[in-house]
Amino acid sequence: MTVLSPRTHSMPVSNPFSALKNLLDASEIVTDPIPLLTDQRGRYTGSADIVLQPKSIENVQKIMRFCFEHRIPVTPQGGNTGLCGAAVPNGGVLLNLSKLNRIRNINLADNSITVDAGCILKNVQQAAEQADRFFPLSLASEGSCQIGGNIACNAGGLNVLRYGAMRDLVIGLEVVLPDGESIEHLTPLHKNTTGYDLRHLFIGSEGTLGIITGATLKLFARHQSKSTAWVGTPDIESAVHLLSLVQASFAERLISYELISDFALTLSSEFSKLSPPTQAPWHVLIELGDSLPHQNLDDILAEFLYEQGFENAVLAHSEAERMDLWILRENISASQRKLGASIKHDIALPIKHTAEFIKRCATALKTAYPEIQIVVFGHLGDGSLHYNTFLPQVLSNEVYRYEDAINTIVYNHVIDLEGTIAAEHGIGQVKNQWLPQVRSKAEIDLMRAIKAQLDPHNILNPGKLLP
Amino acid sequence: MTVLSPRTHSMPVSNPFSALKNLLDASEIVTDPIPLLTDQRGRYTGSADIVLQPKSIENVQKIMRFCFEHRIPVTPQGGNTGLCGAAVPNGGVLLNLSKLNRIRNINLADNSITVDAGCILKNVQQAAEQADRFFPLSLASEGSCQIGGNIACNAGGLNVLRYGAMRDLVIGLEVVLPDGESIEHLTPLHKNTTGYDLRHLFIGSEGTLGIITGATLKLFARHQSKSTAWVGTPDIESAVHLLSLVQASFAERLISYELISDFALTLSSEFSKLSPPTQAPWHVLIELGDSLPHQNLDDILAEFLYEQGFENAVLAHSEAERMDLWILRENISASQRKLGASIKHDIALPIKHTAEFIKRCATALKTAYPEIQIVVFGHLGDGSLHYNTFLPQVLSNEVYRYEDAINTIVYNHVIDLEGTIAAEHGIGQVKNQWLPQVRSKAEIDLMRAIKAQLDPHNILNPGKLLP
Numbered sequence: 047m048t049v050l051s052p053r054t055h056s057m058p059v060s061n062p063f064s065a066l067k068n069l070l071d072a073s074e075i076v077t078d079p080i081p082l083l084t085d086q087r088g089r090y091t092g093s094a095d096i097v098l099q100p101k102s103i104e105n106v107q108k109i110m111r112f113c114f115e116h117r118i119p120v121t122p123q124g125g126n127t128g129l130c131g132a133a134v135p136n137g138g139v140l141l142n143l144s145k146l147n148r149i150r151n152i153n154l155a156d157n158s159i160t161v162d163a164g165c166i167l168k169n170v171q172q173a174a175e176q177a178d179r180f181f182p183l184s185l186a187s188e189g190s191c192q193i194g195g196n197i198a199c200n201a202g203g204l205n206v207l208r209y210g211a212m213r214d215l216v217i218g219l220e221v222v223l224p225d226g227e228s229i230e231h232l233t234p235l236h237k238n239t240t241g242y243d244l245r246h247l248f249i250g251s252e253g254t255l256g257i258i259t260g261a262t263l264k265l266f267a268r269h270q271s272k273s274t275a276w277v278g279t280p281d282i283e284s285a286v287h288l289l290s291l292v293q294a295s296f297a298e299r300l301i302s303y304e305l306i307s308d309f310a311l312t313l314s315s316e317f318s319k320l321s322p323p324t325q326a327p328w329h330v331l332i333e334l335g336d337s338l339p340h341q342n343l344d345d346i347l348a349e350f351l352y353e354q355g356f357e358n359a360v361l362a363h364s365e366a367e368r369m370d371l372w373i374l375r376e377n378i379s380a381s382q383r384k385l386g387a388s389i390k391h392d393i394a395l396p397i398k399h400t401a402e403f404i405k406r407c408a409t410a411l412k413t414a415y416p417e418i419q420i421v422v423f424g425h426l427g428d429g430s431l432h433y434n435t436f437l438p439q440v441l442s443n444e445v446y447r448y449e450d451a452i453n454t455i456v457y458n459h460v461i462d463l464e465g466t467i468a469a470e471h472g473i474g475q476v477k478n479q480w481l482p483q484v485r486s487k488a489e490i491d492l493m494r495a496i497k498a499q500l501d502p503h504n505i506l507n508p509g510k511l512l513p
Numbered sequence: 514m515t516v517l518s519p520r521t522h523s524m525p526v527s528n529p530f531s532a533l534k535n536l537l538d539a540s541e542i543v544t545d546p547i548p549l550l551t552d553q554r555g556r557y558t559g560s561a562d563i564v565l566q567p568k569s570i571e572n573v574q575k576i577m578r579f580c581f582e583h584r585i586p587v588t589p590q591g592g593n594t595g596l597c598g599a600a601v602p603n604g605g606v607l608l609n610l611s612k613l614n615r616i617r618n619i620n621l622a623d624n625s626i627t628v629d630a631g632c633i634l635k636n637v638q639q640a641a642e643q644a645d646r647f648f649p650l651s652l653a654s655e656g657s658c659q660i661g662g663n664i665a666c667n668a669g670g671l672n673v674l675r676y677g678a679m680r681d682l683v684i685g686l687e688v689v690l691p692d693g694e695s696i697e698h699l700t701p702l703h704k705n706t707t708g709y710d711l712r713h714l715f716i717g718s719e720g721t722l723g724i725i726t727g728a729t730l731k732l733f734a735r736h737q738s739k740s741t742a743w744v745g746t747p748d749i750e751s752a753v754h755l756l757s758l759v760q761a762s763f764a765e766r767l768i769s770y771e772l773i774s775d776f777a778l779t780l781s782s783e784f785s786k787l788s789p790p791t792q793a794p795w796h797v798l799i800e801l802g803d804s805l806p807h808q809n810l811d812d813i814l815a816e817f818l819y820e821q822g823f824e825n826a827v828l829a830h831s832e833a834e835r836m837d838l839w840i841l842r843e844n845i846s847a848s849q850r851k852l853g854a855s856i857k858h859d860i861a862l863p864i865k866h867t868a869e870f871i872k873r874c875a876t877a878l879k880t881a882y883p884e885i886q887i888v889v890f891g892h893l894g895d896g897s898l899h900y901n902t903f904l905p906q907v908l909s910n911e912v913y914r915y916e917d918a919i920n921t922i923v924y925n926h927v928i929d930l931e932g933t934i935a936a937e938h939g940i941g942q943v944k945n946q947w948l949p950q951v952r953s954k955a956e957i958d959l960m961r962a963i964k965a966q967l968d969p970h971n972i973l974n975p976g977k978l979l980p
Contacts, residue, residue: 153863153865154757154761155753155754155756155757155863155864155865156863156864156865156896157757157760178761179761199706200706200710202704202706206703206704207703211703211704213710214681223955227955228955229953229955229956229959230953233863233931233932234863234864234896235861235862235863235896235931235932235933236673236674236678236861236864236895236896236897237669237673237678237861237892237895237896237897237933237936237937238861238933238935238936239666239667239669239717239933239935239936239937239938239939239940240933240934240935240940240948240951240952241717241718241940241948241952241956241957241960241978241979242714242717242718242722242959242960242963243667243680243713243714243716243717244956244959244960245713246710246712246713246714247709247710247713247714249710250706250708250709250710251708251709255709266764267760267761267762267763267764268761286622287622289622290621290622290624293624293734294621294645294646294734294735294804295734295804295805296734296804296805297733297734297765297803297804298764298765298804299804299805336764337761337762337763337764337765337766338762338763338813346805394702394703394704394705395702396620396622396623396700396701396702397622397623397701397703398620398622398623425704428703428704429623429701429702429703429704430703430704464700464702465700465702466702466704466705466706466707467707468705468706468707469704469705469706470704470706471706472706473706473707473708481707481708484707485707485708486696486697488690488694488695488696489696489708489711490708492696492709492711492966492967493708493709493711495966495967496709496963496966499959499962499963499966500959511708512708
């Protein structure tokens with residue numbers, strides 16, 4: 047792999063990148079690659095010998111065949127919105143999928159949509175809406191992230207409680223393998239038992255096993271009725287208990303179930319200039335949705351909360367009131383910045399262990415760092431938490447010196463309570479040293495063996511995901 | 514593998530099966546193995562040198578370590594209700610999981626249940642019900658099939674439209690690998706992105722990659738309201754169109770959407786001594802369910818069908834009427850027996866191609882066999898069809914002489930319209946010669962490579978699934 051050194055940029059005739067260029071149209075070669083070499087947060091900057099944006103599956107295959115033959119590393123990249131550095135290249139080809147961006151078809155009989163991997167998530171949501179359907183994946187970067195990246199990192203987001211993560215939304219995939227061979231199953235088959243399900247190997251593999259070029263995704267009915275409540279609870283255990291009651295009664299009407307600490311609410315309330323809806327140590331934001339109109343969900347939910355003894359509750363009686371409740375939830379991230387730079391964690395736990403985790407981890411952190419401030423909120427309905435820690439007396443640019451120590455405390459508590467250190471952002475190059483803590487040696491050996499089978503020359507996104 | 518010949522039963526001291534026995538308790542060695550060597554339909558009879566029913570995971574590991582070392586084939590078996598001969602042994606060890614049958618725990622906060630692989634499906638359904646929850650997998654053999662087998666063949670059944678196939682119901686797995694190593698992820702994590710998802714490799718692998726010993730499964734809210742309608746439609750296209758309309762309006766309230774040909778209804782109606790609810794070329798049975806009580810679904814569904822122009826419809830106004838509609842549907846299998854022995858097909862298609870398949874395949878079959886009778890019905894909501902063919906002038910015991918020829922016509926039409934030749938029963942030893950028609954060479958090569966990695970001596974269920 048000596049051809050990959052940055053020093054080969056001077057392109058002698060024998061330079062393979064020159065030959066690679068000749069396989070493609072000039073418009074598929076990016077002339078200003080700089081913005082694509084750094085991740086969204088500016089945390090990682092990589093290098094590439096060439097940055098390509100192929101316009102056809104055939105050209106993706108051409109690129110891979112060439113790179114396979116010449117042992118050139120290839121880093122696939124979608125919208126470059128990842129948070130773990132998985133799409134930052136380290137020499138070789140940066141293969142950006144942005145120009146494969148067609149909505150291929152919508153199939154109402156099968157409730158499915160087939161799209162190119164480079165489609166922006168927002169565009170897929172809108173295409174579904176135009177067909178009177180709903181595509182549920184929703185996350186902060188939906189205006190720029192791409193479907194291929196969402197699949198490669200098994201994206202989560204706001205609607206996992208009700209609709210599952212990206213893995214659960216994929217019916218079929220089209221993938222170009224490291225040797226340029228293509229595997230394609232885009233047909234919407236809802237029952238199929240014909241051998242090993244390779245689709246799920248590629249989902250969540252962070253571009254290390256194949257280049258996703260297309261996908262068939264599930265569509266759902268749109269919501270016609272909604273009800274939104276804010277409930278104060280005396281402790282986390284009560285919030286967990288209420289979740290269980292709500293799920294048993296409202297089933298899939300339950301779209302969101304968010305936990306907010308009182309400290310987080312205080313910050314957001316001041317920032318948003320909105321009064322706290324309830325006074326309590328912990329708060330829950332509940333949203334119900336229904337595909338039928340006029341479902342009178344407000345009355346049913348109000349009666350339910352009263353009967354179950356959760357009377358410290360406020361229901362939104364108008365769209366404006368509903369928006370205010372969501373503003374309080376969504377402004378937590380912005381409002382906490384006054385505490386300084388933070389060390390954040392993308393974690394999830396079995397829901398029944400959430401309360402114990404929050405208590406035990408806070409005690410441990412405060413013992414080690416008496417001044418530490420912890421902002422806890424998240425999607426309790428699917429067990430994932432935003433767990434943000436601040437050291438107000440440390441200068442912002444020095445906070446990261448504490449990162450390893452704080453991560454170690456937080457992750458050890460997560461692991462001890464059977465949680466995961468990577469809920470929805472993936473591993474990338476940020477957390478691969480932690481992988482052996484959450485996957486056994488047998489599993490990592492098996493992952494390596496699968497990787498070696500599919501990618502014998504280790505050309506696809508080397509250095510990512512696997513430790 | 515010469516040790517595996519049936520002639521080694523006489524057990525000299527050097528016989529490995531004798532040493533294997535010594536690793537286990539006497540109660541784990543089956544003394545009357547004959548009933549376990551033949552499949553439920555009596556179509557395949559195998560042989561085994563020894564039949565084991567281990568009572569602990571540790572003993573499953575012991576068995577696998579021993580068999581790995583001595584290159585002894587192992588066939589895993591659950592309730593032995595499979596329809597494709599996947600659990601029929603061909604020498605070596607038959608490893609029956611029936612004695613691993615504990616419900617380990619129910620976790621209401623996470624809406625999950627953790628069970629041993631040998632739990633009978635019905636017992637899992639009942640355990641869920643006792644906890645005021647619903648486990649949705651439901652199929653004809655639920656009184657004897659086991660969870661491990663359901664996972665190994667990715668079972669489908671009645672509720673796939675609403676709740677997905679078994680694959681979609683598995684949160685976590687515990688698996689013993691061919692070398693005796695165990696992989697275990699039974700924690701209910703609803704978001705987790707820590708490397709390749711090995712769980713989905715084992716689901717649907719028909720016991721060729723590992724022995725499933727335990728699983729964590731999803732639970733759901735129980736239904737408190739129901740509505741059931743029988744609708745006559747002028748053609749299949751109308752039935753498909755109505756499905757799309759019902760899904761857009763009723764979303765996950767739609768539990769069942771069954772298609773029944775008029776010929777199937779006539780047979781069942783005579784057999785059941787019940788009048789046909791509607792007069793039409795095709796019929797649809799729709800069932801809605803809701804986790805909330807008193808939802809007035811009958812009125813909403815009646816109004817919806819009227820507004821959409823589907824007036825040739827009957828609603829069940831009592832539980833007795835509802836049962837009568839379901840009896841008509843469920844008696845089709847029994848009622849068709851008067852036509853003689855049948856050649857049946859477990860197929861699924863993209864729903865939008867269902868009508869074209871049914872028409873084209875009937876034309877082809879009738880051209881080849883003018884006397885052929887075709888009984889078509891199935892779960893249109895998930896695209897799978899029961900497609901049963903009868904040759905009334907052929908003696909029952911001679912029907913199977915036509916099987917290959919009829920399968921070829923049916924499967925070629927299925928494949929041509931992007932369907933699958935195995936919707937919910939798997940491949941086993943019945944259909945492996947057909948696998949190369951529905952999976953590409955690249956895919957089968959990859960499956961073989963994964964198999965070789967996990968099971969280098971090919972001891973786990975050899976001869977099944979892969980061609």
